[in-house]
Amino acid sequence: MKMKTITLKTLICILALALFGFTGKGAEPESFPAKLPATKPSDRPLSSAMQRFYDEWDGKEDYAKDLYTAFKYTRLKGFEERDNFSRRDPSKIVRVKGVYHVWYTGRKTDSPPAGANATDTIPATDWDLADIWHATSKDGYVWEEQGIAVKRPESGVYGHRTICTPDILVWKGKYYLYFQAYKEFTHPWGQIYCPVSVAYADSPNGPWTFVKEPVVRPGTSGAWDNAKINDPYPIVFNGRICLYYKGAPVERGHEYITRMQGLVTATDPLGPFEKSSFNPIFNSGHETALFPFKAGVAAIVSLDGPEKNTIQWSPDGENFEIVSHVMAPPIAPGAFVPDAFAGNGDGRGITWGLCHINPDGGGATNESILARFDCDLSLDVERDEFKRSNLRFGDETYFNNPFVVDEKLRRQIAADQKKVDTDTIGTE
Amino acid sequence: MKMKTITLKTLICILALALFGFTGKGAEPESFPAKLPATKPSDRPLSSAMQRFYDEWDGKEDYAKDLYTAFKYTRLKGFEERDNFSRRDPSKIVRVKGVYHVWYTGRKTDSPPAGANATDTIPATDWDLADIWHATSKDGYVWEEQGIAVKRPESGVYGHRTICTPDILVWKGKYYLYFQAYKEFTHPWGQIYCPVSVAYADSPNGPWTFVKEPVVRPGTSGAWDNAKINDPYPIVFNGRICLYYKGAPVERGHEYITRMQGLVTATDPLGPFEKSSFNPIFNSGHETALFPFKAGVAAIVSLDGPEKNTIQWSPDGENFEIVSHVMAPPIAPGAFVPDAFAGNGDGRGITWGLCHINPDGGGATNESILARFDCDLSLDVERDEFKRSNLRFGDETYFNNPFVVDEKLRRQIAADQKKVDTDTIGTE
Numbered sequence: 001m002k003m004k005t006i007t008l009k010t011l012i013c014i015l016a017l018a019l020f021g022f023t024g025k026g027a028e029p030e031s032f033p034a035k036l037p038a039t040k041p042s043d044r045p046l047s048s049a050m051q052r053f054y055d056e057w058d059g060k061e062d063y064a065k066d067l068y069t070a071f072k073y074t075r076l077k078g079f080e081e082r083d084n085f086s087r088r089d090p091s092k093i094v095r096v097k098g099v100y101h102v103w104y105t106g107r108k109t110d111s112p113p114a115g116a117n118a119t120d121t122i123p124a125t126d127w128d129l130a131d132i133w134h135a136t137s138k139d140g141y142v143w144e145e146q147g148i149a150v151k152r153p154e155s156g157v158y159g160h161r162t163i164c165t166p167d168i169l170v171w172k173g174k175y176y177l178y179f180q181a182y183k184e185f186t187h188p189w190g191q192i193y194c195p196v197s198v199a200y201a202d203s204p205n206g207p208w209t210f211v212k213e214p215v216v217r218p219g220t221s222g223a224w225d226n227a228k229i230n231d232p233y234p235i236v237f238n239g240r241i242c243l244y245y246k247g248a249p250v251e252r253g254h255e256y257i258t259r260m261q262g263l264v265t266a267t268d269p270l271g272p273f274e275k276s277s278f279n280p281i282f283n284s285g286h287e288t289a290l291f292p293f294k295a296g297v298a299a300i301v302s303l304d305g306p307e308k309n310t311i312q313w314s315p316d317g318e319n320f321e322i323v324s325h326v327m328a329p330p331i332a333p334g335a336f337v338p339d340a341f342a343g344n345g346d347g348r349g350i351t352w353g354l355c356h357i358n359p360d361g362g363g364a365t366n367e368s369i370l371a372r373f374d375c376d377l378s379l380d381v382e383r384d385e386f387k388r389s390n391l392r393f394g395d396e397t398y399f400n401n402p403f404v405v406d407e408k409l410r411r412q413i414a415a416d417q418k419k420v421d422t423d424t425i426g427t428e
Numbered sequence: 429m430k431m432k433t434i435t436l437k438t439l440i441c442i443l444a445l446a447l448f449g450f451t452g453k454g455a456e457p458e459s460f461p462a463k464l465p466a467t468k469p470s471d472r473p474l475s476s477a478m479q480r481f482y483d484e485w486d487g488k489e490d491y492a493k494d495l496y497t498a499f500k501y502t503r504l505k506g507f508e509e510r511d512n513f514s515r516r517d518p519s520k521i522v523r524v525k526g527v528y529h530v531w532y533t534g535r536k537t538d539s540p541p542a543g544a545n546a547t548d549t550i551p552a553t554d555w556d557l558a559d560i561w562h563a564t565s566k567d568g569y570v571w572e573e574q575g576i577a578v579k580r581p582e583s584g585v586y587g588h589r590t591i592c593t594p595d596i597l598v599w600k601g602k603y604y605l606y607f608q609a610y611k612e613f614t615h616p617w618g619q620i621y622c623p624v625s626v627a628y629a630d631s632p633n634g635p636w637t638f639v640k641e642p643v644v645r646p647g648t649s650g651a652w653d654n655a656k657i658n659d660p661y662p663i664v665f666n667g668r669i670c671l672y673y674k675g676a677p678v679e680r681g682h683e684y685i686t687r688m689q690g691l692v693t694a695t696d697p698l699g700p701f702e703k704s705s706f707n708p709i710f711n712s713g714h715e716t717a718l719f720p721f722k723a724g725v726a727a728i729v730s731l732d733g734p735e736k737n738t739i740q741w742s743p744d745g746e747n748f749e750i751v752s753h754v755m756a757p758p759i760a761p762g763a764f765v766p767d768a769f770a771g772n773g774d775g776r777g778i779t780w781g782l783c784h785i786n787p788d789g790g791g792a793t794n795e796s797i798l799a800r801f802d803c804d805l806s807l808d809v810e811r812d813e814f815k816r817s818n819l820r821f822g823d824e825t826y827f828n829n830p831f832v833v834d835e836k837l838r839r840q841i842a843a844d845q846k847k848v849d850t851d852t853i854g855t856e
Binding site for chain 2: 032034045047050052057061062064070073075095171204219222223250251257260276279281284286303309310314318320321325327328338339342344348351361362369378380383385394396398400401402404405412420422423425426
């Protein structure tokens with residue numbers, strides 16, 4: 001409960017009260033003003049919240065922040081076919097000669113994911129037995145599916161079981177797709193060894209050359225990322241290829257790291273990649289999207305961990321601070337980041353991208369769909385509608401997954417209620 | 429962007445790297461371990477995120493925190509009648525002789541809210557021309573509406589136009605309802621003068637005596653709360669009646685305070701109430717719910733401000749720190765807090781309550797409904813299901829309000845896209 005911090009702050013406040021509130025003048029401090037002081041007031045006691053407002057939040061409401069946004073969502077055209085055809089984990093979007101390109105995990109199987117009952121042809125999860133697919137669009141709404149860009153390789157090679165969660169790098173005129181490469185069966189909650197592999201091409205339309213040797217491998221035994229390098233996400237920053245990833249250890253349980261993220265860097269897209277000494281560099285998030293912003297790097301951190309649903313920024317690409325809290329950020333976002341590889345120290349931000357949705361509010365075992373998100377995390381647009389907070393869900397949200405009380409939970413709640421509900425103290 | 433903080437932290441990290449990473453031994457620091465160190469490691473460089481993980485987040489994942497929870501929602505029985513009958517802003521729930529009681533804003537008018545076209549009988553907003561209603565339940569799911577508990581008073585008295593957002597105090601065996609009391613027309617975004625008034629009774633079933641003189645008035649000219657005392661919320665803490673409220677000034681615009689909250693205290697339920705010198709004590713939130721927790725006070729802070737969607741805790745009821753980030757917290761929650769008035773320094777927390785939902789994802793002008801929420805913010809239950817994060821919305825959420833791109837916004841996005849979308853730099 002951070003008692004020490006609080007106690008110290010409280011002490012300071014009490015001292016401030018003593019100094020400003022109960023002086024010989026007998027003057028109580030004036031009320032805090034309606035007009036927000038531009039800098040932290042030093043002439044009155046401040047609550048912890050008002051101290052944070054200046055120290056942590058820069059004295060600004062959400063709407064005044066470049067890196068605050070609401071998100072809006074739109075259904076896409078061109079991805080209608082479903083029936084055991086799942087599309088998820090869209091890459092960043094690259095525009096070449098006016099055409100938008102996206103790559104994603106595509107799973108087209110004869111049956112739905114079956115968890116532990118998976119076989120060589122029945123997938124375990126939504127991202128099992130998948131290949132890397134490619135689609136193009138002229139407007140970002142209507143997409144033409146181009147089919148498989150990178151097919152999973154032959155037996156014995158990492159990726160033979162499934163390749164998934166691709167992301168794209170453009171480096172010296174060539175194209176590089178990084179993706180998770182599983183050799184073995186991948187069940188929903190298992191921690192199977194997963195390195196990152198790469199394929200390259202001279203054009204966004206391929207053909208793609210699959211590099212059989214993984215380029216980023218999990219850490220050594222005991223390391224925080226010793227089982228998995230997931231969700232590889234490359235940008236160019238400070239002259240280097242910065243590939244962000246979500247790591248996971250083999251070990252499971254509350255005493256082990258569950259959702260942290262790291263960085264590897266290289267000057268050649270085929271490696272070697274070197275892990276940052278600062279790793280982990282995110283303590284939260286899931287399929288984190290990053291983009292150059294001003295002279296640094298911004299990140300959309302979602303779903304998991306103590307800093308879930310925040311936008312963060314770092315001057316060096318490794319040390320990130322929370323800038324804002326956001327609602328309903330896109331899941332597995334792949335933004336259109338025209339300067340993702342510019343490395344020019346002048347990141348302009350993003351206005352839209354693709355993401356995936358698990359239609360029934362599940363995650364691991366269902367068909368996913370791709371959707372478009374719009375936002376204002378850009379220095380070049382003015383969109384008041386996206387700077388609003390106080391966003392209220394409709395009843396479609398509350399009475400569907402993951403917010404429904406199932407029968408098992410209902411029984412537990414009834415039993416708990418019987419146990420802990422008493423008459424309100426003081427009404428006897 | 430808090431450059432100073434980051435630069436200092438980065439500097440410390442670089443120094444740490446120099447010390448631990450590039451010493452005469454030539455040893456690179458080991459990878460961060462899979463098993464989370466119980467205390468902040470001092471023998472290796474730490475990213476800003478890992479420093480925060482220990483300094484701000486207590487070295488704990490969400491599931492390990494008493495004050496982290498997911499929320500689940502259930503439709504209620506007994507409130508079916510709709511058709512210009514809006515129910516919202518449920519009070520804390522009080523249980524007396526085995527029966528649960530709740531009070532709420534009830535608006536039963538002949539026509540829906542009409543904003544600026546309101547008249548003496550046509551409401552402006554969802555909470556206009558309302559009275560305080562009362563319902564009882566034996567199980568928390570099926571409610572019996574008891575009708576109006578407190579009716580708005582005669583002309584000339586604060587509350588004549590509307591009384592709304594009630595909350596309940598039990599003090600020395602008597603019952604006190606506090607509520608917003610508008611004398612004038614209240615339009616959706618106006619900042620009309622609004623004090624808090626009170627009614628009292630010997631029993632939760634009334635009859636209620638309306639006190640004509642408001643008990644808490646807005647601040648003086650220039651103060652942060654000079655227009656409105658909204659969402660009054662009383663608990664007993666440290667021997668005093670602590671009434672939390674959302675304040676707002678008359679002044680509107682980005683340079684003025686928009687969503688902060690304060691505290692008034694008293695030792696008599698009818699006042700006088702004294703404002704805390706620390707006010708504002710929340711920099712974020714909307715209809716904040718509070719409850720005694722351990723020796724302090726916990727708060728569910730939602731919807732608005734830089735710290736939206738957090739659970740906070742304070743040892744003194746005035747200086748709050750963020751404990752966790754939550755998803756989809758209840759709107760305008762009224763929890764069942766059996767020890768809300770116990771003042772015994774041993775708050776046990778909450779497991780359920782009522783909230784309101786604006787069914788179409790709107791806020792100001794639609795009929796609202798009451799729903800039940802369940803959670804685990806209690807020291808007395810063990811509910812693993814509520815300690816989960818990684819909660820994914822279904823497509824019902826993304827393709828409904830407030831996440832839909834309307835026609836006007838679609839045009840703006842199309843215009844922006846034409847202006848700012850370029851070919852990806854490096855693909856020429």
